[in-house]
Each structure stands twice: as C-alpha cells, then as structure tokens.
Amino acid sequence: MTLNRRTFLGTSAVAAASLAAPMVRAQGKPRVVVVGGGAGGATAARYIAKDSKGDIDVMLIEPTRTYYTCFFSNLYIGGFKEIDDLGHSYGGLAAGGVNVVHDWAVGVDRDGKTVALAGGADVAYDKLILSPGIDFVEGSVEGWDLNAQNAMPHAYKGGSQTELLKAQLAAMPEGGIFAMVAPPNPYRCPPGPYERVSMVAHYLKLNNPTAKIIVADPKPKFSKMSLFEEGWNTHYAGMVDWIGEDFGGNVVSVDPAAMTVSIDGEDTSVDVCNVIPAMKAGRIAEMAGVTEGNWAPVNAADMSSKTDPDVYVLGDASQQGDMPKSGFSANSQAKVCANAVRGALTGSKVFPAKYSNTCWSLIETNDGVKVGATYEATEEKIAKVDGFISQTGESADVRKATYEESEGWYAGITADMFGVEA
C-alpha cells in the first residue's frame, strides 16, 4: 500500500504515541495544566480527565466561578435569553475529576515547565494547554482604551460587559443612535457583530422604533453579508446604516467623554457606542512566548505550538489556518488536542485530526441562519475542505428550524464543555 498523506499522518501519530508510551514517570502521574475554562479549555480538560480514567492529573485554571458564554450573548441583548441562561459553573468538571483552580495564570516558565498563579503558587506540567481566548489590541480604535470600556463597552467577552451594553441599550432615549465600531479581521466569531446589530434592531423595533443603528466597519465585506442585509431590509427597514471600508468605515475615532464617533472625518453624537477593537491572543499566550504577532501559531495535526511541543494553544488565541475563531471551533480543536495529549502521556491511540465548525446567527424571531465547514490538517495549516451556508430567500420554516437547531447546539456544546446536561 502506498501511503497518502492522511494515512501517513495517522500512522506517524500512532508511532509517535507508542514511542512516548514507555515514559514511566518516577513521581506519580503525568500532569496536564489547562489555562482558560471556555469552549477550548473546559472541553480539553474534561475529555482528558474522562478518557484517561484517572491516569492523568488534570488541572484547570480559570479565574471566574461562573462562566458566561460569549456565544448566544447577542440573544440576551435581543431579549431572547436571560443572563443566567448563559452562566455555567465548573462543578460538573470537578465532579468529573478535573482539579479546578479559580486563579489567574500570570506566567509560564517553559524551561522549568511550571505555570505561575496570581495567588502565588507555581504548578508543574508535563503538557500545558493554553486556551485564553482574546484580548484587545491597544490603540486599534483611536480614543478608546480599557478605561473607556464602561462608557463605550466592547461586550465581546461574556458577562458584565454584555449586561452593561444591554442596560445602555434599554436606557437609550427615544429616537436615539446606537453606534457600533466593528473589528478588523481576524476576530472572534465572524458573524457576531452583525448578529448583534440584528438583535439590537430587534430590541429597538419593539421598544424604541424610531432609533437608528450606525455601524462603522473597517472591512469591505463580512460573513453572511447577503443574509444579514436581506434580514435587515426585511425586518428592520431603514434602521441600520452599515458604513464599510469603501465609505470610510475604516477611518474611525471615538471620544468616550463627549460620546461622539467620527467616521471619515464626520462627527456624530451617539447614545450608545459599542466599540469592538482589534483582537489578539489572550495575554498569557504572549507571556508564555508562543505568539508570533498577535496570535499563537500551532501545528494543524494536534494544536501543539510551533514554538514548544509541550504547549498547545486552542481556540481564538491560536493561529491555525482556515477555521474561524468560534466556540464551536475551539471545542472541535480541544477534542483533537485531548486525544493527542493523552496519547503522548499514556500511549493511548491517537487518531488523525478531524475538525468542523458551524456558526448560527439569529436575525429576528425564528429567523436563524448558519454557515459551516469541515477542515483537515495539512502540513501547512488547518485547511477548509467543504462547507455550506444558508441561502437568501429561504422559507420561514427552514429559518425557524435553523434557529431551533441552534438552541439544540447551545445545549449540546455547553454539556460537552462542562459535563452537565442542560
């Protein structure tokens, strides 16, 4: 039999695993430390603990006691969810054998293989999995910094910021202006800003129908653009003004004290301003020295860092190729990574990487759309193989079914992450 790349990858991974198998450790069980308890980290921690049946010590470091998902947070803004619907505790992971430590990771010593915690402890690892999500690029929107995030929230990490933006939306004066500064590529959740526009429009249509939405966008186009534009025309005619790169959407500054937004030299007073800055890998990835530019390059076969084979980077923080930064992607990557890490530490069988993603977006009540794809590991990157997207002009039944499917997915992925059935 002639080897093609896929079988070669598979067998070489198995061979590598069997080489690693005799690594008998003098001081007890192998240790995996996972930093970040979101879609990547929680899933990886849970799968390694579950599948190793106690043969690997798994520690998850996550500062928050309750994790608020960023995915579906737009539905809370639109009034389709309560904030508590988005909150998840780590009790299920603890019960599943993961040592959950609520602390900040503040440093990584890759030579000594330890992670420093804000609380003062150093924890040792054999394999380190970083899944820190995103941070913002300083200075990417002129006039905005973290000090301004109460006046002009980003609401692009789940939790208090999401609640703040919702409160500001509810407090808008009649006929007021909601502005959004959309982010440049690449960023978390490509359709997210536009689903948010839809959900804000939904809220305003019910509660403040003469209000307007302005979006300043540095990009010439965005994911599901024709679907969103169709939806905005159908459901929210005249409410949404999207200003793309061609019309100066990339020449933007804000003044949080005066509550003004300048787009292509023209100042506008606004009532709410949602600034979604440019993004980069969560800071611990940079501190660990595994980033190159804003993101952490990884190998497509197992999500290991291109800098250090004992460090893995999952989800939004990673630079892997064609997968969009999404909770679904992070969850998919986590399972590939968990399989590889377990194989390296215990000699269990390592299967070839298989990745997939789907992003659902809600445009209006029962009007859901989706885009998805499958991916494979090539030597160079994770490459898109095949995909689908909802079509414009679909029937109301199809759109309703798509929305219901997204509800099912939310229940599914959160159960998969946290080990608790909804």
Place this chain on the structure above:
Amino acid sequence: MATRAARYLVSLACAALMALPVRAETGDVAAGEKVFQQCKGCHQVGSGATHRIGPHLNGLFGRKAASLDDFAYSKSFRRAGAGGLEWHADTLDVFLENPRSMTSGTRMSFRGIKDAQERANLIVFLRQFSDNPADIPEADPTAQGADHDLDPAILALVGDPEYGAYLSGECTTCHQAGGTDAGIPSITLWPEEQFVTAMHAYKNKQRNHPVMQMIAGRLGDEEIAALAAYFKDLTN
C-alpha cells in the same frame, strides 16, 4: 463468467489506482507565482490590480464567471456565467488545463497547462487574493479537494451491465447509443471510472448541467456503476 471475473479484477485494479491521491493535495505558492508569469501579459492580481486584456483576478474564488460589471467579457463567457459556472479550485483546474473545454468561444488565447502540479501551484497562488475562510467562513475551501474525491468504495463497485442496459433507456432518449456527439455528448466507450466520476460530479452538483444533475441525482451508486459497466462496451 470468465469475462465477469476479468472485469472484476480490472475494476479492482482501477479502484486501487483511484484510491491513490489523484492530484497533489496542496500546491506551492512560490512555484505558482512563477507559473503566473505566463498569465501576467493579460491578467493582474494583488493589491491595486486592474483589468487589462483580461479581467483582474482578485476575489476570483467563489465568483460567478463573467460577473464583473466593468469588464467586457466574450459572449461565450457570459453564457457560461449565466449557465451557473463559478470559479472554484475544481472548475479552475478544468479550465486551466484547457480553457476551451469550458468556454469554446473564449478570447483567452492560451493553450492551457497540462501538468496537474503546475495547475495546483497556480491555483494556490491565486487563492491568496480571495476571501480567507478564517475571516469569512463561507469563503471557498483552501484544501485541494481531497474530500471531494469519490469514496474508493464507490469506485470499487462492480456494475451489472444487464441492469445498466435496462437503466440506459433513460439516457438514450438524448445520448445516442451509436456514440454520435452532435449537440449532445457521447457517453459510450468511456472507461468506467471516468463515467462513474462524472455521474457523481453531477449528482453532487459539482458539474452544472441541470438536466444531468436531476437525472444523476436520482441514481444510486449501484445504478451508476451498472450504467458505467453497460456503456463501457457499447458499440452499435
């Protein structure tokens, strides 16, 4: 029985051949840039590219053929675009091999690139100037179609020519059993794997013809194998 057994062996051999990667999974960008030298006389790509003798090639992947408003396309290309031709890695691969196979009246006077690896290199070079799936998930794939290839199990199916003879009635309404190809292509004497691959390409809507998509869409794997086995030896 002897012929049946021989045929079985032949199709096993074909299946084994087809199970190998039929083309390189990925191309080489730098090598592709060199191949693009041949195109540069007429086409620009990259930052600031404009139409020359041929249209610029930015945003090519996922674009309908002849769809840029500000370029004067040939009638042949406009017809192909109206007929549903879109530019993806697979259609570009066919087009670049022989431009006139897809658009007989194109003004693009280019003999084509016969070497599959050269085409793959050119395609990955050009792919850089279209949307990236990491930013726009619905953008065209960048993997070179490894999973688009037909499942080897489908190619390994041994068709029953008697069943194929029965099923062929639906084909010969349009395609002449004598093999004439005036107006409508000939479908006789094709190597089985080519026939099967083509039919599955219609079934999977990778080939565009609406009637063939409809006909192939209703045929099961066994039925396509049977038709391939029947038409393979058909001489009137």
